[in-house]
Amino acid sequence: MDMSAKRHLVLVLVLSCLWGALSMPDPKHREDLMKTEASMQTGGRMVLSEKEQQLSSRLLQMKSEEVMRVDFPPSMHFFRARDLIKESPIFSLLQKVPKGAALHLHDFSMTSVEWLVKNSIRFFFSSQIPKPLPQCSPWVLLEKLRALTVNVTALDDSIMKNLTIFTDLDPDVAYPSQDVLWNRFEEAFRAVSGLVTYAPVFRDYYYQGLQELYADNVMYLELRAMLSEVYELDGSTHDMIWTLKTYQEVTRQFTADHPEFFGARVIYTIHRGVNSTVMAQVVQKAMQLKKTFPDLVAGFDLVGREDPGRPLWYFRNELSLPSDKGLQLPFFFHAGETNLEGSEVDQNLLDALLFNTTRIGHGFALLRHPVAKELSRKNGVALEICPISNQVTKLVDDLRNHPGAVLMAEDHPLVISSDDPAMFGSSGLSYDFYEAFVGFGGLRSNLGTLKALAINSIRYSSLSTQQQDKALAMWQKRWNKFIIENT
Amino acid sequence: MDMSAKRHLVLVLVLSCLWGALSMPDPKHREDLMKTEASMQTGGRMVLSEKEQQLSSRLLQMKSEEVMRVDFPPSMHFFRARDLIKESPIFSLLQKVPKGAALHLHDFSMTSVEWLVKNSIRFFFSSQIPKPLPQCSPWVLLEKLRALTVNVTALDDSIMKNLTIFTDLDPDVAYPSQDVLWNRFEEAFRAVSGLVTYAPVFRDYYYQGLQELYADNVMYLELRAMLSEVYELDGSTHDMIWTLKTYQEVTRQFTADHPEFFGARVIYTIHRGVNSTVMAQVVQKAMQLKKTFPDLVAGFDLVGREDPGRPLWYFRNELSLPSDKGLQLPFFFHAGETNLEGSEVDQNLLDALLFNTTRIGHGFALLRHPVAKELSRKNGVALEICPISNQVTKLVDDLRNHPGAVLMAEDHPLVISSDDPAMFGSSGLSYDFYEAFVGFGGLRSNLGTLKALAINSIRYSSLSTQQQDKALAMWQKRWNKFIIENT
Ligand SMILES: [Zn+2]
Ligand SMILES: [Zn+2]
Numbered sequence: 001m002d003m004s005a006k007r008h009l010v011l012v013l014v015l016s017c018l019w020g021a022l023s024m025p026d027p028k029h030r031e032d033l034m035k036t037e038a039s040m041q042t043g044g045r046m047v048l049s050e051k052e053q054q055l056s057s058r059l060l061q062m063k064s065e066e067v068m069r070v071d072f073p074p075s076m077h078f079f080r081a082r083d084l085i086k087e088s089p090i091f092s093l094l095q096k097v098p099k100g101a102a103l104h105l106h107d108f109s110m111t112s113v114e115w116l117v118k119n120s121i122r123f124f125f126s127s128q129i130p131k132p133l134p135q136c137s138p139w140v141l142l143e144k145l146r147a148l149t150v151n152v153t154a155l156d157d158s159i160m161k162n163l164t165i166f167t168d169l170d171p172d173v174a175y176p177s178q179d180v181l182w183n184r185f186e187e188a189f190r191a192v193s194g195l196v197t198y199a200p201v202f203r204d205y206y207y208q209g210l211q212e213l214y215a216d217n218v219m220y221l222e223l224r225a226m227l228s229e230v231y232e233l234d235g236s237t238h239d240m241i242w243t244l245k246t247y248q249e250v251t252r253q254f255t256a257d258h259p260e261f262f263g264a265r266v267i268y269t270i271h272r273g274v275n276s277t278v279m280a281q282v283v284q285k286a287m288q289l290k291k292t293f294p295d296l297v298a299g300f301d302l303v304g305r306e307d308p309g310r311p312l313w314y315f316r317n318e319l320s321l322p323s324d325k326g327l328q329l330p331f332f333f334h335a336g337e338t339n340l341e342g343s344e345v346d347q348n349l350l351d352a353l354l355f356n357t358t359r360i361g362h363g364f365a366l367l368r369h370p371v372a373k374e375l376s377r378k379n380g381v382a383l384e385i386c387p388i389s390n391q392v393t394k395l396v397d398d399l400r401n402h403p404g405a406v407l408m409a410e411d412h413p414l415v416i417s418s419d420d421p422a423m424f425g426s427s428g429l430s431y432d433f434y435e436a437f438v439g440f441g442g443l444r445s446n447l448g449t450l451k452a453l454a455i456n457s458i459r460y461s462s463l464s465t466q467q468q469d470k471a472l473a474m475w476q477k478r479w480n481k482f483i484i485e486n487t
Numbered sequence: 488m489d490m491s492a493k494r495h496l497v498l499v500l501v502l503s504c505l506w507g508a509l510s511m512p513d514p515k516h517r518e519d520l521m522k523t524e525a526s527m528q529t530g531g532r533m534v535l536s537e538k539e540q541q542l543s544s545r546l547l548q549m550k551s552e553e554v555m556r557v558d559f560p561p562s563m564h565f566f567r568a569r570d571l572i573k574e575s576p577i578f579s580l581l582q583k584v585p586k587g588a589a590l591h592l593h594d595f596s597m598t599s600v601e602w603l604v605k606n607s608i609r610f611f612f613s614s615q616i617p618k619p620l621p622q623c624s625p626w627v628l629l630e631k632l633r634a635l636t637v638n639v640t641a642l643d644d645s646i647m648k649n650l651t652i653f654t655d656l657d658p659d660v661a662y663p664s665q666d667v668l669w670n671r672f673e674e675a676f677r678a679v680s681g682l683v684t685y686a687p688v689f690r691d692y693y694y695q696g697l698q699e700l701y702a703d704n705v706m707y708l709e710l711r712a713m714l715s716e717v718y719e720l721d722g723s724t725h726d727m728i729w730t731l732k733t734y735q736e737v738t739r740q741f742t743a744d745h746p747e748f749f750g751a752r753v754i755y756t757i758h759r760g761v762n763s764t765v766m767a768q769v770v771q772k773a774m775q776l777k778k779t780f781p782d783l784v785a786g787f788d789l790v791g792r793e794d795p796g797r798p799l800w801y802f803r804n805e806l807s808l809p810s811d812k813g814l815q816l817p818f819f820f821h822a823g824e825t826n827l828e829g830s831e832v833d834q835n836l837l838d839a840l841l842f843n844t845t846r847i848g849h850g851f852a853l854l855r856h857p858v859a860k861e862l863s864r865k866n867g868v869a870l871e872i873c874p875i876s877n878q879v880t881k882l883v884d885d886l887r888n889h890p891g892a893v894l895m896a897e898d899h900p901l902v903i904s905s906d907d908p909a910m911f912g913s914s915g916l917s918y919d920f921y922e923a924f925v926g927f928g929g930l931r932s933n934l935g936t937l938k939a940l941a942i943n944s945i946r947y948s949s950l951s952t953q954q955q956d957k958a959l960a961m962w963q964k965r966w967n968k969f970i971i972e973n974t
Contacts, residue, residue: 023810024803024810025803025838025841025842029841030838033841034834034837034858037856037858040857040858075826177557317511320510323511339887339888340929341929342928342930342931347521350517350521351512351517354516367892368929369524369896370527371521371524372524395888396885396888398826398883400826401882401888405828405854405855406854406890409856409857442828443827443828444829
């Protein structure tokens with residue numbers, strides 16, 4: 001992926017023959033510079049077949065029309081833009097694009113809430129009141145709930161409202177600050193996890209999540225998972241080994257049912273709110289899991305809002321345990337999901353890189369850190385960019401101002417992902433691909449960009465090179481089919 | 488100003504001794520990287536005296552408190568943030584900072600509207616109805632106006648409302664789109680120009696404008712001026728030579744009255760809405776003016792909204808006239824004040840550079856143009872960054888996401904200016920300095936940043952090196968005084 005040296009050379013050559021010109025700039029040189037710039041973007045050097053070029057032109061045509069709209073979706077809040085995006089022809093096409101891998105997705109917001117409500121409602125039917133659960137509100141009889149609501153749809157709707165942060169209200173009124181937003185977000189996360197950690201729901205929820213990715217033409221997943229305890233109605237619980245094994249079994253079942261799906265891996269995550277003692281235990285546990293399930297467990301990460309949380313450097317001793325013990329534990333740190341420039345937490349980006357993170361979750365603040373940016377580029381540490389998530393959590397309004405637009409203009413190592421799609425009223429990767437392709441890329445990104453983003457998602461995955469080659473071959477077949485079917 | 492080579496060297500050295508480490512990152516190396524990054528920002532290599540360091544620490548303390556506020560002004564629309572900024576201790580200090588030069592300011596929005604209304608009201612008192620003016624609405628007797636309003640203050644307020652786009656309403660409701668905003672903006676501009684182009688007002692307006700800059704501790708101005716016809720009540724008009732000479736005389740008067748003020752120059756501007764024939768005439772005129780008033784006229788620029796306007800390349804023949812004729816006409820092009828990525832207008836940045844522009848007005852889109860960015864950096868073509876203007880014209884909401892934050896992190900050649908302060912309900916440079924220092928810089932920028940911004944504004948001015956040295960010596964005296972008075 002390192003073509004940066006070559007790129008610089010080209011740039012210097014073009015510039016040196018041009019600069020110092022006195023009369024009208026030579027249109028030929030101008031053209032060359034424009035081409036150089038276009039070639040520097042993500043996918044800018046991708047060679048396209050004739051058919052691909054045809055499709056690329058069609059995409060550009062669609063985009064020109066999209067840009068002319070008074071309500072330009074990438075400039076609007078996703079909650080208001082969603083239906084506009086859904087209806088746009090370019091989105092229909094983006095859904096069909098074989099997008100490769102989803103590398104930044106969390107366990108309890110991967111599956112649509114509609115499905116969850118319809119399929120977890122059954123666990124309200126129990127012959128006796130189940131044992132109370134420590135982190136949940138007390139059990140309520142469904143008939144009591146029913147008495148309070150007019151009809152089942154209304155009940156479903158009211159339950160659903162608690163399980164996502166999506167709202168039809170003005171999002172800036174509903175969530176006036178990052179604090180309010182994150183509180184509601186973590187609340188909804190706890191509510192979902194109360195439903196999903198019920199064993200029978202857990203299996204189905206994950207299977208359904210894979211189904212939704214598959215339907216969105218995603219072929220591989222690296223799932224950030226808390227590996228929470230899963231319970232049965234009799235009060236018994238399963239430990240994280242059970243949870244991991246369930247992920248493994250369901251993934252096997254799913255790939256058996258869908259041979260075009262490549263598979264899934266788990267990135268074990270812990271909330272950054274824990275103390276050092278707990279962190280030390282968790283890191284030990286993570287090393288053990290990685291050793292026991294080397295093909296299933298990709299590595300380790302911390303989750304939860306960065307701003308009020310402990311910075312990575314606070315846990316420097318605990319995070320050094322793997323290298324101290326000579327054990328392998330790849331990191332996939334969330335970092336730079338902040339706009340508190342110059343704060344302690346803003347140091348997470350550099351620290352993630354110093355701890356040899358494999359990828360960076362978000363990296364929203366990267367542009368303000370030229371040293372970290374250089375390290376990420378030189379060492380091929382890709383950013384997992386989640387446009388809708390950053391907008392919903394109020395880091396940026398108009399997505400054309402998202403740093404991803406700049407990073408894509410420079411072909412910085414990156415992939416596009418969706419973080420918590422169910423929570424945002426989104427699903428799969430296509431909505432985020434829309435924001436990146438139409439919003440970040442403007443009129444400049446083309447089919448080569450989409451192709452590069454898909455290839456990136458496999459090349460920057462945790463898979464071994466051999467596995468990547470296999471996945472790429474599989475992807476290429478689907479890509480070729482996609483091209484034929486759409487030209 | 489070209490320390491970029493040296494900077495890269497330092498970065499490479501630090502990285503090479505660090506990378507590949509296996510156990511906990513060496514805290515010393517981490518510290519070094521953080522220092523390297525901090526040193527890369529605007530003013531990051533400025534050596535500060537002991538007293539300056541004291542003041543810098545005080546500034547940092549003030550900023551930490553500012554960042555803790557629930558309503559963080561740089562994240563808010565300026566119309567709502569203005570009073571918060573005005574009351575903040577850091578703003579009081581920023582007002583006192585000798586800020587050097589204002590390099591991007593327009594003729595008819597440099598002076599506060601309060602002053603304009605109070606001092607142009609007199610031209611309603613005329614013994615007979617004056618001749619109608621082509622671009623203005625018909626004359627109205629003040630008594631008729633009075634009959635419609637309750638009291639003089641209400642009349643003043645209602646006039647004022649037409650002369651600025653500032654509003655107490657929700658700015659997103661008042662101006663739901665860039666189109667609406669720009670229409671109101673150009674309307675207000677025409678209204679002001681009707682008042683200001685009345686000869687007696689014209690002189691006083693400009694003198695008062697200089698006064699306001701001086702009060703804000705600005706010492707030099709490069710004013711973008713349309714050099715419009717100026718009228719008398721008898722219907723007679725003055726041509727642009729008169730206008731230019733008036734600027735010259737008033738500037739001389741002002742510097743005589745205020746020996747600490749260095750002076751002013753004019754950048755002759757034309758609306759980009761004209762056709763090629765008119766443009767050719769105007770460029771000829773500009774060359775002639777530059778020749779006749781070499782010390783007064785700095786150069787030439789096009790104004791008006793870029794998006795719907797003709798791109799620079801459309802005028803390539805006309806803009807080549809100076810070099811074709813071997814005459815000197817420095818350009819100071821507005822460019823990249825857009826978020827229409829990949830459009831024809833988005834090419835203005837590169838074209839401005841190809842036409843050897845001396846500086847770039849705004850350059851908001853520069854980060855999305857790596858080739859243009861490289862050219863601007865290598866050739867020391869500074870951006871005139873106007874944070875509040877870009878926010879008001881709806882290019883960006885939260886100013887922490889303004890590209891200036893990234894460019895300042897990299898010490899890209901730039902200056903801070905205020906574009907149309909009176910139009911935005913702002914004044915001088917201090918409000919924009921606040922946004923840049925607190926919003927762009929976060930907790931990382933320091934007194935060295937402010938010092939560098941002031942020095943930049945002189946070094947990137949159109950003054951000769953000799954004049955710059957003189958201006959810098961003048962500035963240094965004021966700076967020393969400022970340091971002593973504030974430690
Ligand atoms: Zn995440
Ligand atoms: Zn301007």
